[in-house]
Amino acid sequence: MVMTHYMELLAVNQPWNLILYMAIPVILAETIAVSELYLLYTRALDGWVRQINRWAGILVGIYFSGITVTLLVTAVGPLSASGGWRGPIDVIAVGFYLLGVVPLGGLALLELGVVARERSPWERMKIHAGLVAVFLVVAHVAMIFGMLDPSLAWAGAMEGMGHGGHN
Numbered sequence: 001m002v003m004t005h006y007m008e009l010l011a012v013n014q015p016w017n018l019i020l021y022m023a024i025p026v027i028l029a030e031t032i033a034v035s036e037l038y039l040l041y042t043r044a045l046d047g048w049v050r051q052i053n054r055w056a057g058i059l060v061g062i063y064f065s066g067i068t069v070t071l072l073v074t075a076v077g078p079l080s081a082s083g084g085w086r087g088p089i090d091v092i093a094v095g096f097y098l099l100g101v102v103p104l105g106g107l108a109l110l111e112l113g114v115v116a117r118e119r120s121p122w123e124r125m126k127i128h129a130g131l132v133a134v135f136l137v138v139a140h141v142a143m144i145f146g147m148l149d150p151s152l153a154w155a156g157a158m159e160g161m162g163h164g165g166h167n
Helices: 005-011 016-042 048-082 088-099 101-111 121-147 151-160
Strands: none
Touching: 005 016, 005 048, 005 088, 005 121, 016 048, 016 101, 016 121, 048 088, 048 101, 088 101, 088 121, 088 151, 101 121
């Protein structure tokens, strides 16, 4: 089976790439998601749970911005220039992984008071929860497509054109 570049990135240089590109961002995002549920349920917008939530949001936003820039320069640019993509599944997996920077960067900007500063704490928490939800969706799309064999898209296209090998 051929791997997507997403899965290949996580598989090489074990365990370091898995830790750097998957474990750290996911642990921080899950910390935010779990603490977010507590905060939304209790409406306790202060205290130590809120501080963990806040600092995890700032840290993951900054961290994932660094990952995104690094991968755009070292992987996406060269793969695009050389035509090295392994089909649409590969592009979707990597694209959705990198798209995670939008909600995660948004969380950091929200927590740092760069955006929505004039909103009430409760309104900011609603935006915060929405950004967490968007991240969970894009991250899961990336993971699902990342685990697929990228040649499946081409095999299905070839079958549709009568070249699937079925006689």
